[in-house]
Amino acid sequence: MFEMLSEVFKDNSLVVSFAVIGVTMYISYLISDKLTNGKFHGSAVAIIVGLVLAYFGGITTGGENGLSDVGIFAGIGIMGGGMLRDFAIVATAFGANIDEMKKAGLPGIISLLFGVVVSFVVGVSVALAFGYTDAVSLTTIGAGAGTYIVGPVTGSALGASSAVITLSIAAGLVKSILTMIGTPFIAKYIGLNNPRSAIVYGGLMGTTSGVAGGLAATDPKLVPYGAMTATFYTGIGCLLAPSVLFLITRAIFG
Amino acid sequence: MVIYGVALLAICLLAGTFLGELLGVIVGVDANVGGVGIAMLMLVLLVDYLKRNKKLTVKSQEGVSFWSAMYIPIVIAMAAKQNVVAALDGGPVAILAGVAVVGVSWAMVPLLSKIGREKDSHLKPEMIGGDNHVRDAK
Incomplete structure (x- = not known):
């Protein structure tokens, strides 16, 4: 049962990362809203949560890529990798003056x-x-x-x-x-x-x-x-x- | 179609990255020199041109704005794949160097932005088009 779930996660790694980041952001924005009254921006909380996860990923696997070294979270490495990062950064120029x-x-x-x-x-x-x-x-x-x-x-x-x-x-x-x-x-x-x-x-x-x-x-x-x-x-x-x-x-x- | 916007974005990034690599070879360094920055400039200019000629439908624009909106989630994924352990393992030299650099750089932001702002006030009299267009001109 657990193995099957882990297989599904590994086969759909990028999709897993969308879900994981989505849930992380939801929790982070909730923390920002309820605990800091919105003073502390939700994405700032989410980035810190991300870095903490990266730290735990790093100490458990001994790898260099934070959370994405943990098998079922490999998709984080694609989503947060240089390729999609640059793609999204260029897209932000769409709204620039x-x-x-x-x-x-x-x-x-x-x-x-x-x-x-x-x-x-x-x-x-x-x-x-x-x-x-x-x-x-x-x-x-x-x-x-x-x-x-x-x-x-x-x-x-x-x-x-x-x-x-x-x-x-x-x-x-x-x-x-x-x-x-x-x-x-x-x-x-x-x-x-x-x-x-x-x-x-x-x-x-x-x-x-x-x-x-x-x-x-x-x-x-x-x-x-x-x-x-x-x-x-x-x-x-x-x-x-x-x-x-x-x-x-x-x-x-x- | 949505894919037109996505393709436009992809072509800009590929062309920019290629030019950045080329620039790196020209100046003789083993790094991409401003590829993403060049891609951003290309996108801004292309979108402006296409919009003025009514060639960019709302649907096509959605293809770009979706990825623009995905930016923050991607940054969070990026945070989650940083080598935080190595940063902390670097010891006092690395940590102090990192902290000192960030502190000094922060202190310099107001100084350097001021150079820009003086230029800004200088440009104000040149703004044309009356109150309605002031925001555009700025």
């Missing part, structure tokens, strides 16, 4: 450059404080403070040790998760309530998942603006970190 998008150019580029450089400097500073002194490790950890893709790409280009590369991925993951959870709380203090600041936000934070999740929980209308700049971040980071930023780091720290 074309003039705001056009004006995104200059603030977008400025915030992207600032975002990559500032993250890098902060990451390098933290690595220095923890006793890393060689330019390759410093650059890799600094790059990881950008996104969890920039870190390993930079690390393998420079020949960093695998421990340092793992560390850079972890730093990027912490950034992404904190951005998802923290954005709705910080939004009103940093004026994150209009397309312009969302564009700047995407460029500064750079983590597509973090920005996408964080803005969704803040105000879904802001998603296309933030997501658009954020998707350029990883590419620019992979361009600057192993080249210009590495050379500067090496010139300073030898």
Whole structure:
């Protein structure tokens, strides 16, 4: 009986994920409504629930993909994977204001450059404080403070040790998760309530998942603006970190 | 038909991703440079063009808006497949680096948005079309 059910779930994994996410969202919106009087947005609750589930999925299976490593929930991996995520992000542009998008150019580029450089400097500073002194490790950890893709790409280009590369991925993951959870709380203090600041936000934070999740929980209308700049971040980071930023780091720290 | 909207979306994403990969090769990095962003721009421009020429029926638009509405559930599924364990296992260096970066970046948002806003107020006198169209122009 139980085996049969598990077979049905495994054969229809994507459909299972629709049901699981639907139920998760229903419960999350109920919590948001009843326990926080709607002050704490339902999707913010749902994202936290999702991350908690991912944690349990991770410790029970020892895998890298959170809840989706648990056999019957494999569909979560398809639904929350890069393909459908990008598909849905592009779809959000459907509701975006074309003039705001056009004006995104200059603030977008400025915030992207600032975002990559500032993250890098902060990451390098933290690595220095923890006793890393060689330019390759410093650059890799600094790059990881950008996104969890920039870190390993930079690390393998420079020949960093695998421990340092793992560390850079972890730093990027912490950034992404904190951005998802923290954005709705910080939004009103940093004026994150209009397309312009969302564009700047995407460029500064750079983590597509973090920005996408964080803005969704803040105000879904802001998603296309933030997501658009954020998707350029990883590419620019992979361009600057192993080249210009590495050379500067090496010139300073030898 | 609904599928027309979905297909439009799919074509935009594929074309954008391809251009992003191409851009990555051109600048010499092993990453997609803004593929999704390019796809979003293409979709916005195409939808605008098709709507103005009355080529995009309500049904076709539904194909796009459905996926737009599926965005939050997909983000939640994405949260549920994050490697949270690895993030926490990274130890103090990773956690402190992540937290510090997010904190500093948050602090910079108002500073950089201000640059944008000054430009915005500069553009206001150029708005045309009277009160009715102000919202569009903005």
